[in-house]
Amino acid sequence: MAVPAIEKLRSLARRQAFHLKWMTPQRQTVREALRLRVFNTLYWPSGINENTGAENFMEKNVMKNAAKKPIFQVKPYVPGRPIEEVKREYGLKSVIKLASNENPYGPSPKVMAAIKKAALGVNRYPDGGCFILRQELAKRLKVGPDQLVFGNGSDETIVLAVKAFVQEGDEVIIAQPTFLVYEIASRLAGAAVKAVALNGFNYDLNAMRVAVTAKTRIIFLGNPDNPAGSYIPRDAWENFIRSVRKDILIFIDEAYFEFVDAPDYGDSITLIKSYKNVVVSRTFSKMYGLAGLRIGYAVADAQVADILNRVREPFNVNSLAQAAAVACLKDSAFYRRIAKESAAQREWIYGELDKLGVEYRRTFTNFVLIKTKLPAADLSKQLLRQGVIIRDMSAWGLDHYIRVSIGKPAENKRFIKILGSLSF
Numbered sequence: 001m002a003v004p005a006i007e008k009l010r011s012l013a014r015r016q017a018f019h020l021k022w023m024t025p026q027r028q029t030v031r032e033a034l035r036l037r038v039f040n041t042l043y044w045p046s047g048i049n050e051n052t053g054a055e056n057f058m059e060k061n062v063m064k065n066a067a068k069k070p071i072f073q074v075k076p077y078v079p080g081r082p083i084e085e086v087k088r089e090y091g092l093k094s095v096i097k098l099a100s101n102e103n104p105y106g107p108s109p110k111v112m113a114a115i116k117k118a119a120l121g122v123n124r125y126p127d128g129g130c131f132i133l134r135q136e137l138a139k140r141l142k143v144g145p146d147q148l149v150f151g152n153g154s155d156e157t158i159v160l161a162v163k164a165f166v167q168e169g170d171e172v173i174i175a176q177p178t179f180l181v182y183e184i185a186s187r188l189a190g191a192a193v194k195a196v197a198l199n200g201f202n203y204d205l206n207a208m209r210v211a212v213t214a215k216t217r218i219i220f221l222g223n224p225d226n227p228a229g230s231y232i233p234r235d236a237w238e239n240f241i242r243s244v245r246k247d248i249l250i251f252i253d254e255a256y257f258e259f260v261d262a263p264d265y266g267d268s269i270t271l272i273k274s275y276k277n278v279v280v281s282r283t284f285s286k287m288y289g290l291a292g293l294r295i296g297y298a299v300a301d302a303q304v305a306d307i308l309n310r311v312r313e314p315f316n317v318n319s320l321a322q323a324a325a326v327a328c329l330k331d332s333a334f335y336r337r338i339a340k341e342s343a344a345q346r347e348w349i350y351g352e353l354d355k356l357g358v359e360y361r362r363t364f365t366n367f368v369l370i371k372t373k374l375p376a377a378d379l380s381k382q383l384l385r386q387g388v389i390i391r392d393m394s395a396w397g398l399d400h401y402i403r404v405s406i407g408k409p410a411e412n413k414r415f416i417k418i419l420g421s422l423s424f
């Protein structure tokens, strides 16, 4: 075969490889790979059958093609960066993290003692039913033990709800912006996600009602939500729930419940008696300081709780987390002090931001949302270089906002001092 003809065929094959590379994973079927193999065998005489990259590409992506399609429609969740990673990257000795809305003081001494004691038994599987914690929490919340579902963080209860109630082609309604896990879990289930814009950082419940269709399976309400930090007053969500079809799951995420001090906030758990489609989730990660142990829970009607428990892994909550959570419930005084201190520090930060002439949102949580003149991504990098990890809100579509968790007084002072030194 003449050399120019070979070149022509090679270029054709290269184009084919390029085309395949940019096709959606769904369309890169094994049939395409076979077609390419036939094409190569026919047009590349043996001895000069150089690899065009196309076959390699197909081979490399065989498992990607075999995976479920919705996986590639999801942007992976990017968590706040770990302190040690930032120290290594920027060669810093001291780094503070105000990025993941954790309790900066950690759990109470009594909880630490319970964790140490429980550590002696880690050779055994945990109690899959969380018996002791279930009894304690049921008493505290005045619900039946069969109304509780425990999760590896409250994140997992969100995933369980989606697993149990959402099928491919269904619809899920969320706010925009909101906690990213609602959307990630729903898209992974193959659902269409309807995101209803917040109105001045508050939920637009009327617009959410209008977004409901026959295909709607779950509505997620973050109360208070992250990153807006605002809450839905009791009358508003009660009216909303009353007006929504009874077979739509209303998932009320109360991860920041313990920080809210507004009189019209209301106790959503009491609603479950009248509205069997309501699920309320809370967590030990935020105020209780157990983010690293991963434990949260959902409260629901016993029938709904049973459904959620059926899709749960048998040993999803580890034994240290269970022991720690029980000890948390018995040390309320310590945690009331944490909530008080967090609120006082939040006020201090507001005062300092006022002095700097910076716009921010008052929240009902342990974080503040700050408006920036610089793009949030740039400001975040500048703060990182000086050892302060905060959250750039660009991933939430808020390109000029950063979210800053309330830290210890010295950490908050350091953040404000560095922020004041930057022109942002």
Ligand SMILES: Cc1ncc(COP(=O)(O)O)c(C=O)c1O
Pocket (backbone or CB within 6 Å): 100, 101, 152, 153, 154, 155, 156, 179, 222, 224, 225, 226, 253, 255, 282, 283, 284, 285, 291, 295, 296
């Ligand atoms: C609104 C909201 N819900 C749920 C969670 C998940 O918390 P966890 O899985 O640690 O219980 C978070 C964590 O940031 C959150 O902000």
